[in-house]
Amino acid sequence: MKLSLTFIFLFTLFCALNGFAQTDSAFLARTINALEKYSSANPVEKVHLHFDKQGYMPGDTIWFKAYVVTGENHSLSSISNVAYVELLTAKDSVISRMALPLSSGIGWGDIALPALLKTGKYQMRAYTNWMRNDDPAYFFSQQISIGDLQTVKAKKQNITAKPDVQFFPEGGMLINGLRSKVAVKSLDEKGLGEDLEGLVTDNDDNEVAEFKTRHLGMGVFAITPATGKLYKVKITCKNGNRYAFDLPKAHDEGFAIAINNTQADSLSVRIVASNKLFETQKSAGYYLLAQSAGKICYTAAFRLAAQSFNTVIDKKRFPTGITRFTLFAANGEPLNERVVFIQNNHALKLSVTSAGKTSAARQKVKFSLDAKTADDSYTTGSFSVSVINEDFTPVDELSENTILNNLLLTSDIKGYIEQPNYYFTDITDKTRADLDILMLTQGYRRFEWKQVLADKHQQPVFEAEKSLQISGYVKTLDGKPVPNGKVKLLTTKAGIFMLDTVTNENGKFSFNRLPEDSARYVIQARTDKDKKNVMVVLDTLSGYKSFAFRNAPGEKDTIKELTAYQKQVKQQLKLSLDKRTIQLKEVVIKDKKDTPKDIFSHAEHPDQVINDFPKEPTGESLSTFLGVRLRGIEMRSSAEGASFYTARSIAKYYPNPPPMMVKLDGSIIDPAIFSALLLTDIESAEVIRTTGQMDMTTGAREVLYLISRKHSGTAIKPSTPDVITYQSNGLYKAREFYSPKYDKINESDSKPDLRTTIYxxxxxxxxxxxxxxxxxxxxxxxTYRVTVEGIDADGNLGRIVYLYNVE
Structure with a gap:
């Protein structure tokens, strides 16, 4: 029987369906206005970092450029003028953090890795203060491998654990009697895709479907569940192991949504109601909306005059990226959702040319970069260029985090995307189909429709920074907000600089337009009646979890790929010594004067002494300096500051080991005061691993003693609650990448040039x-690899890789 269908496809806000038009228009107008209001109050910023390479060694420099964009067109952002870039350990301790100045969404910087940095997996993270209003899972995050100059060995693992297999019905649920696609996602114990094959059976052991995963443990099958039936999925792994999983139970009533995204120019949408729903809700009104980046791109309204609704939508309606389809009931209740990825041809056409594909060592090479839009129009844009030698520096093209796959895909998804560049390197029918399956298995929830329509979404807490700022709260000693409190900020760097402000009704305060250079500030708070019984609590950038290294989970073994790179760096270090290098003889000190550590002596002999603290600022934090030098001690960052833990206490008291006691000039200090110390404040540090009983007050058995430079007038006194000190490192001033020139012969030309980053x-x-x-x-x-990434003034993204040989 041929089913009739009454529906309307809305090219504009209004529709003209008899008896349904006014309600239609009212709901759509309210929905569009609500989303516009929400998007206006909560614009989304995204950050992408382009790195010079994928792998590093201790002592290397990480070079990067930041691109900060906003809106559905990914225009360069004018919301924030400051971005924060961090290097973290695998356990979330911050090794380096910088405030990066942005100009029209563009900034660049570098991180010099300490030569004593422990090898392993690290995380680069970037975000703006405004982005802190959203889930930290949307921060830029990329894992990097830092190899070992002494031993670079790949660890073999015998993986036999049961895989984590999940099933995702299209539209969110299975409906009895309606055919639906079900996506499959299988992960091994490291969080990486594990391919398998499966057989779907009902509770009578009848076979109803079979499948094989297509790509990285993901696949799809179709099923028409029957009332009263339960289903199991029997899988067989590549190693022959077999397991069984339950399929989600089907519902008797609801809708099945099917979207065909295989065509390059259009989407086919089919919505089918269950028999029971069609019988009881015949002629009821429903709405289908599609939005991308907070902008509604498509709306349709239809009645259940037939059991199914079908439409074909031109993809030109949507920007490139993730689009979220939502089916609403007439009362505004969201019923089903389906996320798709639109791959329109909006990328910049980049072209890199040179005199030839072959060159010689130390030869000057010249390149031309040409950029056009998709319609072959010349454009204006900002780009970054990296050149490496592929033979010595590891490159995993499919796993690279590029400006395209990051800003268009991974930055909008909380879950980990394995090999994100697979979907963008060579776009084919297969990659499009695999990307559609990926969308079925991933969550996309920048906002909840119910909160938007009810206008109950949370107001932003963190301001968009146009300059450096210090913000926080004034509270009573029992934690209640102090409204109308008086707050003063003072620094004496480059003359006296003082500001004052008043807290709002929540006790919140902020100081903006602070000096761009590093400075130490004193912040004092009082009540509106000048009473001192208050405390200052600063907003902190610490405390974010690394969300399991969103862009590289588990232990994907890239260290072994650094073997050639390790040999290259080791050779560079060996050969870089020239004739002017002098090996000093050992000098024995016969006598010494009293030092601060003699004054603050303790009964036990130290297990470790560190006395090479710099007297001049180096840009390195105290916690980072100690973190790479303390033996058998782990540093952990939290919202309160940095704490230190010995391996012994971690093993004995896991998962809640007591931190080491930290003393400054004989007085116990907490993590907050420790975090306020400068590296140049400290003369020396000693570690004592006591053999006595545990300190019952602090729970600490081990002690870290810090001795300040009292003789230089820089000793730190612990803050009182109403007066605190805060050290700002200022805006980072990027160094210039050194690229040698061989136009003229000079003495330095005789040294081997073994750069790992060529340019x-x-x-x-x-x-x-x-x-x-x-x-x-x-x-x-x-083989030299030239990688160019960038963006034009209209938000069009581009990337190109060019290879040439050096013989």
Whole structure:
């Protein structure tokens, strides 16, 4: 029987369906206005970092460029002028943090890795203060491997654990009597995709479907569940192990949504009601809305005059990226959702050319960069260029976190995306189909419709920073907010600089337009009646979890890929010593004067002494300096500050070991005061692993003694609750990448040039013409890889990889 269908496809806000038009228009108008209001109050910023390479060694420098965008068109953001870039350990301790200045959403910087940095997996993270209003899972996050100059060995693992297998019905649920797609996602114990095959059976052991995963443990099958039936999925892993899982139970009433995203230019949408729903809700009204990046791109209203609703939608309606379809009931209740990825051809057409594909060592090479939009129009944009030798620096093209896959895909999804560049490197029918299955298995919830429609979404807590700022709360000693409190900020760097302000009704205060250089501030708070019985609590950037290294979970073994790189760096260190290098003889000190540590002596002999603290600022924090030098001690960051734990206490008192006691000039200090100390404040540090009983007050058995430079007038006194000190490192001033020139013969030319990053330039500008850049090759032969990433003034993204040989 041929089913008739009454529906309306809305090209504009209004529709003209008899008896349904006014209600239609009212709901759609309210929904569009609510989303516009929400999006206006909560614009989304995204950050992408382009790195010079994927793997590093201790002593290397990480070079990067930040692109901060906003809106559905990914325009360069003018919301924030400051971004925060962090290097973290696998256990969330911050090794380095910088405030990066942004100009129209663009900034660049570098991180010098300590030569004594422990090898392993680290995380690079980037975000703006405004982004802190959203879930930290949306921060930029990328795992990097830092290898070992002494031993780089791959660990073999015998994985036999039961895989984690999940099932995702299209539209959110299975409906009895309605055919639906079910996506499958299988993960091994490291969180990586594990391929398998499966057989679906009912409770009478009848076979109803079978499947094989298509890509990285993901696949799909179709099923028409029957009333009264339960289903199991019997899987067989590649190693022959077999397991059984229950399929989600089907519902008797509801809708099945099917979206066909295989066509390059259009989407086919089919919505089918269950028999029971069609019988009881015949002629009821429903709405289908599709939004991308907070903007509604498609609306349709239809009645249940037939059991199914079908439509074809032109993909030109949508921007490239994730689109979220939602089916609403007439009362505004969201019923089903389906997320799709739209791959329109909006990327920039980039072209890199040179004189030839073959070059010589130390030869100057010149390149031209040409950028056009999809319609072949010249454009203006900002780009970054990295050049490495592929033979010595590991490259995993499919796993690379690029400006395309990050800003269009991974930045909008909380879950980990394995091999994100697979879906963008060579787009085919297969990659499109695999990407659609990926969308079926991933969550996309920038907001909840119910909260938006009820206008009950949370108001932003963190301000968009136009400059450096210090913010926080004034509270009573029992934690209640102090409204109308008086707050003063003072620094004496480069003369006296003082500001004052008043807290709002929640006790909140902020100081903006602070000096860009590093400075130490004193912040004092009083009540509106000048009473001192208050405390200052600053907003902190600490305390975010790494959400399991969202862009590289588990132990994907890239350390072994660094073996050639390790040999290259080791050779570079060995050969870089020249004739002017002098090996000093050992000097024996016969006598010494009293030092601060003699004054604050303790009964036990120290297990470790650190006395090479710099007297001048180096840009390194005290916690980072100690973290790479303390033996058998782990540093952990929290919202309160940095704490230290010995391996012994971690093993004995896991999962809640007591932190080490930290003493400054003989007085116990807490993590907050420790975090306020400068590296240059400290003369020396000693570690005592006591053999006595545990301190019952602090729970600590081990002690870290810090001795300040009292003789230089920089001793720190513990803060009182109403007066605190805060050290700002200021806005980071990026260093310039050194690229040697061999135009003229000089003495330095005799040293081997074994650069691992051949060239880095974050300041390439294409202004409706060809941009040029040039550099000299290193001494290493091999395949040189030129990677260009960037964005134009309209938010169009581009990336290109160019290879040439050095012989």
């Amino acid at each position: 880095w330039n974050p300041t390439i500008i294409v202004d409706k013409a060809v941009a040029e850049f040039e550099f000299f090759n290193a001494d290493t032969r091999g």
